[in-house]
Amino acid sequence: MTDTAPTPSTRYVLCLFVTGASPRSVRAIRAVRDICDERLAGRYDLEVVDIYRHPQRAREDQVVGAPTLVKSLPLPVRRIIGDMSNGSRLASGLGLIAR
Amino acid sequence: MTANFLAKAPTGISGLDEMTMGGLPKGRPTLLCGGPGSGKTLLSMSFIVNGALRYGEPGVFMSFEERPEDLRANFTSLGFDVDDLTKRELLVVDHVRLERSEIEESGEYDLEGIFVRLGYAVDTIGAKRVAIDTIEALFAGLSNEAALRSELRRLFGWLKERGLTAIITGERGASHLTRYGLEEYVSDCVIVLDNRIVDQLSTRRLRILKYRGSAHGADEYPFLIDERGASVLPISSAGLDHSACPERMSTGVASLDSMLGGEGYFVGSSILVSGAAGTGKSSLAAHFAEAGCGRGEKVVYVALEESAPQIIRNMASIGVDLGRWATSGLLRFNAARPSYYGLETHLAKILREVQCFQPKLAVIDPISSFLSIGSGREVHAMLLRLADILKAHNVTTVFTELVATNLRRDEAEASVSSLMDTWISLRRLEIAGDARRALCIVKSRGMAHSRRVREFVLEDAGFTVVDEPLDPSITTLRQEPGA
Numbered sequence: 112m113t114d115t116a117p118t119p120s121t122r123y124v125l126c127l128f129v130t131g132a133s134p135r136s137v138r139a140i141r142a143v144r145d146i147c148d149e150r151l152a153g154r155y156d157l158e159v160v161d162i163y164r165h166p167q168r169a170r171e172d173q174v175v176g177a178p179t180l181v182k183s184l185p186l187p188v189r190r191i192i193g194d195m196s197n198g199s200r201l202a203s204g205l206g207l208i209a210r
Numbered sequence: 211m212t213a214n215f216l217a218k219a220p221t222g223i224s225g226l227d228e229m230t231m232g233g234l235p236k237g238r239p240t241l242l243c244g245g246p247g248s249g250k251t252l253l254s255m256s257f258i259v260n261g262a263l264r265y266g267e268p269g270v271f272m273s274f275e276e277r278p279e280d281l282r283a284n285f286t287s288l289g290f291d292v293d294d295l296t297k298r299e300l301l302v303v304d305h306v307r308l309e310r311s312e313i314e315e316s317g318e319y320d321l322e323g324i325f326v327r328l329g330y331a332v333d334t335i336g337a338k339r340v341a342i343d344t345i346e347a348l349f350a351g352l353s354n355e356a357a358l359r360s361e362l363r364r365l366f367g368w369l370k371e372r373g374l375t376a377i378i379t380g381e382r383g384a385s386h387l388t389r390y391g392l393e394e395y396v397s398d399c400v401i402v403l404d405n406r407i408v409d410q411l412s413t414r415r416l417r418i419l420k421y422r423g424s425a426h427g428a429d430e431y432p433f434l435i436d437e438r439g440a441s442v443l444p445i446s447s448a449g450l451d452h453s454a455c456p457e458r459m460s461t462g463v464a465s466l467d468s469m470l471g472g473e474g475y476f477v478g479s480s481i482l483v484s485g486a487a488g489t490g491k492s493s494l495a496a497h498f499a500e501a502g503c504g505r506g507e508k509v510v511y512v513a514l515e516e517s518a519p520q521i522i523r524n525m526a527s528i529g530v531d532l533g534r535w536a537t538s539g540l541l542r543f544n545a546a547r548p549s550y551y552g553l554e555t556h557l558a559k560i561l562r563e564v565q566c567f568q569p570k571l572a573v574i575d576p577i578s579s580f581l582s583i584g585s586g587r588e589v590h591a592m593l594l595r596l597a598d599i600l601k602a603h604n605v606t607t608v609f610t611e612l613v614a615t616n617l618r619r620d621e622a623e624a625s626v627s628s629l630m631d632t633w634i635s636l637r638r639l640e641i642a643g644d645a646r647r648a649l650c651i652v653k654s655r656g657m658a659h660s661r662r663v664r665e666f667v668l669e670d671a672g673f674t675v676v677d678e679p680l681d682p683s684i685t686t687l688r689q690e691p692g693a
Contacts, residue, residue: 130322138317162323166330173307174323176352188312192352196317204314 123147123155123205124184128174131163135194139178142195150207180204216423219267219339219375222260223253224565225442229418230426234399237373239366241396243380243388244403249414249435250379251276251284253403254341256440257377259290261339262300267375269339270302270331272324274347278305288439302331308351315353321361325368332374340369340376346390366395387419398422403433413552416442432554434562441565443558454478454656459571459606462497465675466634469651469660475632476656477570478604480597482627484611485636489647490668491610492516494634495573496525496532497673498608503535507570510563511543514579518543528672542567548579553592556580560596564603572600572607577626579612590626597629631655639665641680648680 127143129136140159147155162169162177172181176192182205191204202208218232227233234240234257244250251273258269273281281303285292295301304327331337345365348358369376378396380388382404387393393400400419407413416433418426432443458473467474475481483491499509511532513521521543522533535541544563548556564572574596580589593609600607611626627633632654639646650663665676 128323130320130326135318135320162326166326169323169326170304170330174326175306175308175321175348176319177322177326178319179323189314190312191314191316193315193317193319197315200314200316204316 120154121185123151123182125155126158126160126172126181126183128160128162128169128172128177128179128181130177131161136161136178138194138196139180142198142201143180146195146198146201146205146207150202150205182206218424219261220265221257222264223256223440223442224562225431226416226440229431229442230421231424234375234377235422235424236375237370238398239369239374239376239378239396240399240401241380241388241392242377242401242403243382243392245382245405248382248403248405249433249440250403251343252288252435253433253440254343254377254379255285255288255290258301258339258341259285259288259295260439261375262295267338268300268335269341270304270328270335270337272304272306272328272331272340272342274306274308274342275344276305278303281305288435299335302335302337304328304331306347308347310351313351319354319357321348321358321365324361324365328368329372332372338373338375340374341379342376343379344381345378346380346388346392349390362392363395404430413554415554432558434555434558436559436562441558441562443554443561455604460501461494462499462501463494463673463675465666465677466494466649466673469664469675470632470654471657471659473657475606477606478601479606479631479655480601480629481606481608481632481634482611482630483608483634483636484613484627486613486638489636489638490666490673491612491636492521492575493525493528493530493668493673494636495575495608495610496521496528496530499541499571499573500525500530500532500535502571503538503540506540508567509535509541509571509573510560510567510569511541511573511575512560512563513543513545513575514548515576516545518545527670528668529670530672542569548583553580553584553588557592557596557599561599564600564605568603569605572605574607574609576610576612578610593626594629627652637663649675 127139129139143157147157160168162174178194180191182189189204191201195201217236218234219236220227220233242250242254255271258271261267261269276284282292292301292303328340349355352358378392380392383389399421402417402419404415406415414433415430417430434441455477457477458475459477460467460474461470483494485491499511502509518536522536525532532541536543577593580592633652635650635652637648639648646665647668648663648665651659663680665680667674667676
């Protein structure tokens with residue numbers, strides 16, 4: 112990956128698209144909250160969007176798989192698809208070095 | 211045929227609805243597969259837009275492949291205005307972007323994003339039709355093939371459950387019909403498109419591989435896409451069941467009419483005018499066209515060797531004013547070098563012109579030039595279908611044919627004449643040192659006609675058969691070698 116490693120002050124803008132309260136959605140929300148609190152405390156904005164309630168957002172934000180976590184900042188944009196149960200893939204998608 | 215009535219959704223694509231006896235299975239998915247450039251996208255677009263504009267069925271076009279600007283250009287090339295259709299709530303275009311390099315997969319997922327987007331688009335405009343082009347792009351963007359397959363199965367079920375008439379396109383695969391075996395999920399209707407290039411000429415073909423519960427043509431049919439949209443040429447619609455019309459139509463040359471029982475050709479018949487270079491074939495065809503226009507009838511002139519302005523200029527020299535009729539719109543020229551397209555495409559284009567313009571008369575000048583792009587046998591088969599189609603539309607047609615008189619008539623030439631109702635042969639003669647011309651009606655089915663070889667002249671006033679019989683003392687009509 113060619114992106115510069117985020118410095119500890121880099122701000123994260125994240126959006127997690129879920130489908131109601133499905134088990135995968137619940138798992139994904141928990142996993143994303145956990146990694147944010149642990150690794151990005153105080154420097155992230157996380158929006159959680161239920162595409163069942165806001166279907167137009169699925170089109171606008173190019174959601175295909177569900178759940179999907181979109182990291183719009185820092186660049187480059189990344190889309191992490193799944194229930195986020197693979198922690199190292201999640202961390203690598205966020206540009207954080209996997210533990 | 212089952213006892214249950216199988217409802218169909220017309221595609222509005224000329225030829226395809228005839229082949230399928232009404233259209234695609236209503237409320238069910240159809241798989242449309244083909245290689246790159248075979249016309250999958252344009253055919254699906256036509257299906258969606260025709261549904262919206264002609265059958266009161268709004269539609270959703272979901273694209274996985276083309277960029278939004280390319281999609282827009284594609285719609286425009288078919289004469290459709292995406293923005294206008296969108297504003298009128300007849301169409302939703304959703305472009306699904308899947309950038310492999312952006313994607314990370316972490317754990318289990320489904321494709322609810324696609325379902326939500328489709329469902330939302332369908333609900334917004336009350337869509338009855340959906341096209342998904344090409345869903346296999348998912349396999350390139352995502353790696354969990356098992357998850358994708360189960361989601362595809364669910365998607366086809368979902369489309370059926372919602373009663374949507376859908377086209378799903380797929381890339382042609384080497385060992386399977388589609389690269390990812392989509393045919394496994396669609397059981398109702400499968401259509402295959404093919405773009406074959408032979409001798410650097412491309413011809414698109416369409417075949418209905420499967421249509422559950424419905425009769426359908428099983429052959430391959432030429433398939434055409436141009437600025438007027440998509441059309442398929444169903445060969446089976448041409449046949450031998452044309453009604454034989456007792457009406458007659460002037461040849462445009464009074465003295466020739468009198469050789470044909472005084473009344474000219476039969477309406478809806480096929481006429482062959484053959485001769486060596488410079489014998490006056492096009493002139494005779496031009497008289498025929500001019501007379502038609504003079505009666506207020508529409509004429510299409512398919513010019514394969516000369517441009518429309520050239521023909522107009524040349525005919526003006528014998529007093530035949532085609533330019534006037536071309537300007538008035540009664541005469542339409544279709545000029546194209548044979549080498550522009552394959553035989554099938556020529557055929558499909560002529561059919562399209564016949565359907566759109568609805569001429570009473572046609573000139574195909576000269577059919578011999580098709581031999582430059584196909585074998586004698588292929589050209590013969592194509593001309594057979596062309597003659598059938600023109601007959602089925604009751605178009606009286608003059609086909610000109612260039613023959614080299616110093617050569618033995620080849621098989622293609624000889625066999626074409628058997629398809630024709632009337633055959634007029636033009637020749638050059640040399641009589642006492644004068645170059646002169648003569649014609650002979652070799653055959654004319656269903657009428658009494660002159661069997662004499664008659665002299666004719668081509669002058670400022672046009673084509674006239676000379677009254678006096680050729681000097682009977684000239685026993686040998688020496689034919690000049692061809693040019």
